[in-house]
Amino acid sequence: MKILATDLDRTLLPNGSWTPDPEAIDLFNELTEKNDVLIVYVTGRNLALTENAIKEFGVRYPNILCGDVGTSIRKYENGEWKFDEGWIEQVRKESPGWDAMAIRHAVAGIDAMQEQESEHQNQFKQSYYVEHEKKDQVLKKVDELVKGKFDEVIIYSFDSQDGKGLLDFLPASATKQTALEYVAEEHGVTKEDVVFCGDSGNDIFPLTAGFRGVLVKNADEQLVENVKKAMNQNPKLKVYFAKGDFRGLQGYYTSGVIEGAYHYGVFDCNK
Numbered sequence: 572m573k574i575l576a577t578d579l580d581r582t583l584l585p586n587g588s589w590t591p592d593p594e595a596i597d598l599f600n601e602l603t604e605k606n607d608v609l610i611v612y613v614t615g616r617n618l619a620l621t622e623n624a625i626k627e628f629g630v631r632y633p634n635i636l637c638g639d640v641g642t643s644i645r646k647y648e649n650g651e652w653k654f655d656e657g658w659i660e661q662v663r664k665e666s667p668g669w670d671a672m673a674i675r676h677a678v679a680g681i682d683a684m685q686e687q688e689s690e691h692q693n694q695f696k697q698s699y700y701v702e703h704e705k706k707d708q709v710l711k712k713v714d715e716l717v718k719g720k721f722d723e724v725i726i727y728s729f730d731s732q733d734g735k736g737l738l739d740f741l742p743a744s745a746t747k748q749t750a751l752e753y754v755a756e757e758h759g760v761t762k763e764d765v766v767f768c769g770d771s772g773n774d775i776f777p778l779t780a781g782f783r784g785v786l787v788k789n790a791d792e793q794l795v796e797n798v799k800k801a802m803n804q805n806p807k808l809k810v811y812f813a814k815g816d817f818r819g820l821q822g823y824y825t826s827g828v829i830e831g832a833y834h835y836g837v838f839d840c841n842k
């Protein structure tokens with residue numbers, strides 16, 4: 572069995588400024604049913620926002636949801652979500668210095684950043700909005716006060732949709748990358764049989780972690796650049812850049828995911 576893992580916003584979901592192929596989502600749903608593949612959504616969205624996306628865009632339910640940027644994992648079985656407690660235990664064990672409240676106190680006085688709403692926080696996720704024009708000074712201050720003190724990773728991404736800078740503090744052991752590694756291991760699937768599709772900022776980790784990577788055609792320039800840099804440093808990395816002009820699809824969003832899945836043989840060309 573193979574795993575097809577994908578980011579949601581502007582990767583599987585056509586919620587950016589490019590024109591999507593109208594038939595792409597139905598085709599994705601159909602192809603993932605026909606082929607023996609485990610579908611994993613790896614997203615910054617929490618459970619409620621993921622369900623909103625499924626309803627709004629008509630994408631199928633995943634088999635597994637790595638939500639909240641990888642800090643929560645849920646299985647979807649028989650119409651119900653099951654929270655993975657084993658993941659919580661593993662993160663606690665591997666990042667013993669993690670302390671969300673201590674990080675909250677440490678950054679409380681920094682200018683141009685604002686704590687996100689409570690639904691975007693959890694025990695392993697402390698998140699902020701940042702004024703994007705001031706990101707360099709904010710990130711410098713954040714590094715001084717937090718970096719290396721709490722077994723954390725500091726991830727900045729830019730939401731091109733509404734012009735907001737997003738800053739996440741996560742335990743180093745609970746990211747999109749490590750959550751997907753955990754899911755693969757649980758299912759006995761090697762990294763070569765895991766395809767991950769992304770478009771921006773925090774997708775860099777799973778794209779350069781030894782999975783088979785896919786960048787949709789609308790991927791951020793900065794991500795494209797960073798992935799190419801990583802590929803130069805590590806020639807073994809495999810990342811496919813969706814080009815479009817493929818089976819009548821243009822390569823943006825869902826279409827790029829489909830193109831990448833065919834490229835790595837996740838979808839059988841004869842089906």
Ligand SMILES: [Mg+2]
Pocket residue numbers: 578579580581582769770771
């Ligand atoms: Mg995205």
